[in-house]
Amino acid sequence: MIPAAFDYVEAESVDAAIAALTEHGDEAKLMAGGHSLIPLMKFRLATPGVIVDIGRMEGLNSIDDRGDHIAIGALTRHMSVETSELLGAEAPLLKHVASQVGDPSVRHRGTIGGSLAHGDPASDLPAAILALGATLVAKGPGGEREIAATDFFTGFLETALADDEMLTEIRVPKMAGAGWSYQKFNRRAQDWAIVGVAAVSNGSTSLSLVNMGPTPMRASAAEAAINGGGSIDDAAAAAADGASPPDDLNGDAAYRTHLASVLVRRALTEAQG
Amino acid sequence: MLVETTINGQTYSADVEPRTLLVHYLRDHLGLTGTNVGCDTSSCGACTIHIGGESVKSCTVLAVQARGAEITTIEGMAGDDGTLHPMQQAFMECHGLQCGYCTPGMVMAATSLLSENPNPTEAEVREGLEGNLCRCTGYHNIVKSVMAAAGSPVTIGAGS
Numbered sequence: 001m002i003p004a005a006f007d008y009v010e011a012e013s014v015d016a017a018i019a020a021l022t023e024h025g026d027e028a029k030l031m032a033g034g035h036s037l038i039p040l041m042k043f044r045l046a047t048p049g050v051i052v053d054i055g056r057m058e059g060l061n062s063i064d065d066r067g068d069h070i071a072i073g074a075l076t077r078h079m080s081v082e083t084s085e086l087l088g089a090e091a092p093l094l095k096h097v098a099s100q101v102g103d104p105s106v107r108h109r110g111t112i113g114g115s116l117a118h119g120d121p122a123s124d125l126p127a128a129i130l131a132l133g134a135t136l137v138a139k140g141p142g143g144e145r146e147i148a149a150t151d152f153f154t155g156f157l158e159t160a161l162a163d164d165e166m167l168t169e170i171r172v173p174k175m176a177g178a179g180w181s182y183q184k185f186n187r188r189a190q191d192w193a194i195v196g197v198a199a200v201s202n203g204s205t206s207l208s209l210v211n212m213g214p215t216p217m218r219a220s221a222a223e224a225a226i227n228g229g230g231s232i233d234d235a236a237a238a239a240a241d242g243a244s245p246p247d248d249l250n251g252d253a254a255y256r257t258h259l260a261s262v263l264v265r266r267a268l269t270e271a272q273g
Numbered sequence: 274m275l276v277e278t279t280i281n282g283q284t285y286s287a288d289v290e291p292r293t294l295l296v297h298y299l300r301d302h303l304g305l306t307g308t309n310v311g312c313d314t315s316s317c318g319a320c321t322i323h324i325g326g327e328s329v330k331s332c333t334v335l336a337v338q339a340r341g342a343e344i345t346t347i348e349g350m351a352g353d354d355g356t357l358h359p360m361q362q363a364f365m366e367c368h369g370l371q372c373g374y375c376t377p378g379m380v381m382a383a384t385s386l387l388s389e390n391p392n393p394t395e396a397e398v399r400e401g402l403e404g405n406l407c408r409c410t411g412y413h414n415i416v417k418s419v420m421a422a423a424g425s426p427v428t429i430g431a432g433s
Contacts, residue, residue, distance in 0.1 A: 001313050008274060008291035008337055031338075038333050039315055041292075051291065055338055079327075103404025104389075105321055105328040105382060189403035190316065 003041035010053045014139055014166055017054050021164040022141055024050040030166060031055060032075055035102070035110035036118035060113075060168060063087060069135075072170045074113025079104070081112055091172045093180040093200060097128035100182065103190040113167045116152070119159045119215065122192040124184065126153060126216030130208035131180075131198035134172045140165035153215040178202035181270035183263040184210070187250070194250045195259040197239075199267035207235070207267065212243040212260055219243075222264050232268045239264035276336045280305065281349025291337050296320045298336035299346060307347040307377050311406070318405030321378035321385075322346045328385035330404070347377035350384070360384050360422045369418030371409035379405050383419045395420060395427055 009028075011017035021028050027049035031037050034055065040046035060073035063084050070090050072081065081087060081098035088095050101107055101115065101124050115125045116136065129136075129149045136147045138161055147160050154160055161167060179201035184193045196210030197219070204227045207219040221241035225234040245256035276298060277286040287302040299305045299322070308331060311319030315333040322331045323345040350358040360380050363369065370376045379402065386393065386401040393401060398419045399412070407415060413429045420427045 002294065002297075003292040005290065005292055008335075034335065034338065035315065035333055038294075038335065042294075042313070051335075053338065056340075102315075103318070104386065104401055105318065105330045105404045106315065106333075108324075108327040108329055108385075109334065189400075 001042040003038070004044055004047040006041075006048055007050045008053065009050060010056065012057055014057075014060070014168060017052055017057070017166050018139060018141055018164060020050070020052045021166070024052075026163045028052050028163075030117070032111040032114040033077065033109040034114075035106050036114055036120065036123075054166070055111075065090070066171070069171045069173050072112055072172065074117075074167045074169060075111050076113070078102075078107035078110050078112065078115070082107065087172075090174040090176050091132060093132060093175070093182060093198060094125075094128050094172055096180075097124045097182050097198065100124050100184050106190075112170060116170065117159060117161060117167045119153050119155075119157050120192075121153075121156065121214060121216050122211040123216075124182075124193065124196060124210065127196055127198040127208040127210045128182070129170060129172070130216055130218055131200045131206045132172050132175065133200075133206065134170055136167055137169040137171065138162075138165040139168050144168070146171075150218060153217070156214040158215075175200060175202055179271035179273070181267040183267045183270075185259055185263060195245070195256050195263055197260065197263040197267040199264075199271040201268075201271040205268065205271065207239075207264060209239075209243060209260060212240060212245045212256060214244070217243065219260070219264060226268060232265055232272070235268055236261045236265040274337055276340050278339055278342050278344055280344045281346060287336075289336050291335065293336045294332055295322075295334040295336045295339050296331040298339075299331060299344075302336075305346050305348055309374055309377060311374065311378070316404075316406065317375070318378040318382055318402075319375055321381040321405065323381055323385060326385070326388060328382045328404075345381075347380060350380060358384070360387075360419070363418040363422035364415075367414050367418040367421050369411070369415045371407075371411045375405060375407045375409075379407070379415055383415075383422065386419070387423055392423060392425065393419075395429065398423075 029048035060075040221238035222235040239260040240257040309319040311317035
């Protein structure tokens with residue numbers, strides 16, 4: 001399978017990438033590691049007219065301690081996230097979730113920014129940044145702005161990023177000492193989650209769901225139950241409230257609803273244990 | 274677009290379309306056909322090569338993304354005198370292949386795994402090779418080969 005023809009532009013800086021996006025509008029797509037975009041292009045599910053290659057750009061690939069949060073450059077590869085001692089100490093959920101993406105060869109190339117900007121409801125990292133309450137930084141022609149993770153995923157494979165904006169940084173609050181869990185249920189190694197649940201318990205508890213609707217999402221009803229003094233059983237019963245899980249060959253909506261309940265129970269048991 | 278790369282220590286260049294996948298650049302433009310195309314969907318790992326010493330699925334990389342990269346393919350693993358790489362030798366001695374189609378990718382993924390984790394447990398080898406499928410399902414002997422190459426020979430599947 002070969003992608004449809006496109007024009008190739010290399011951007012050596014964020015400003016050059018934004019200039020290319022501004023010039024080419026919605027015809028252009030940014031490519032970092034390409035491990036979400038190239039598969040779609042090979043299936044011709046994506047046929048961008050212009051690829052703006054940001055994968056060879058210098059910078060935006062460090063993981064820095066900024067006091068109350070950890071800043072991760074958008075071009076940081078999954079393998080760097082999963083092997084980061086800083087994240088292991090301050091945001092172990094994110095380090096663990098990165099290790100669950102694809103397989104090692106995929107994680108050598110794929111980037112955290114690419115995965116988040118792709119906005120796939122079935123992928124792992126969106127759930128982690130939702131549960132962690134991360135902030136995303138986007139840069140466009142008008143400058144930089146911050147977007148809360150909860151406002152970032154707006155539709156199926158759609159995000160709050162404008163056509164001329166580039167995701168540059170992910171800011172993750174420190175959660176050292178907090179309870180956490182990531183429950184990924186799949187049938188085959190290296191596969192996407194059929195359903196996944198991320199939990200962070202740090203005074204209050206946040207919960208997010210993988211593959212339970214058109215976007216990555218918080219499990220708001222289950223959060224309200226557990227944070228309102230309900231039991232783990234109460235939260236598990238509300239796991240899929242407000243979700244609209246897909247039917248596919250891996251399972252129908254009813255099966256996913258059941259799985260979400262089981263996985264919320266496991267995640268809360270682990271995070272609060 | 275001109276793509277110049279160093280592959281197995283040798284400089285290659287070819288003028289290719291931007292949409293050319295790295296695996297096709299290697300096979301069709303340079304004649305390096307040791308790297309196989311399997312699933313073509315980033316799943317099976319038959320096309321695994323090294324970029325900068327790290328395993329990568331070459332069906333999911335554009336050749337233009339690899340401009341200037343240091344690439345190693347299965348052709349570059351044996352010594353100039355034909356001496357097999359220790360991983361290749363281990364696959365041979367432990368019967369780590371049946372039909373052989375997945376083998377180039379397995380060897381490349383396994384050497385990358387050992388460079389990151391020189392003394393893996395058997396479970397870490399199985400997990401580390403999760404991106405490489407063997408349709409003959411010869412996984413026991415593949416894992417045995419990697420453990421032998423790491424200097425920790427194991428008995429796997431006895432009595433199973």
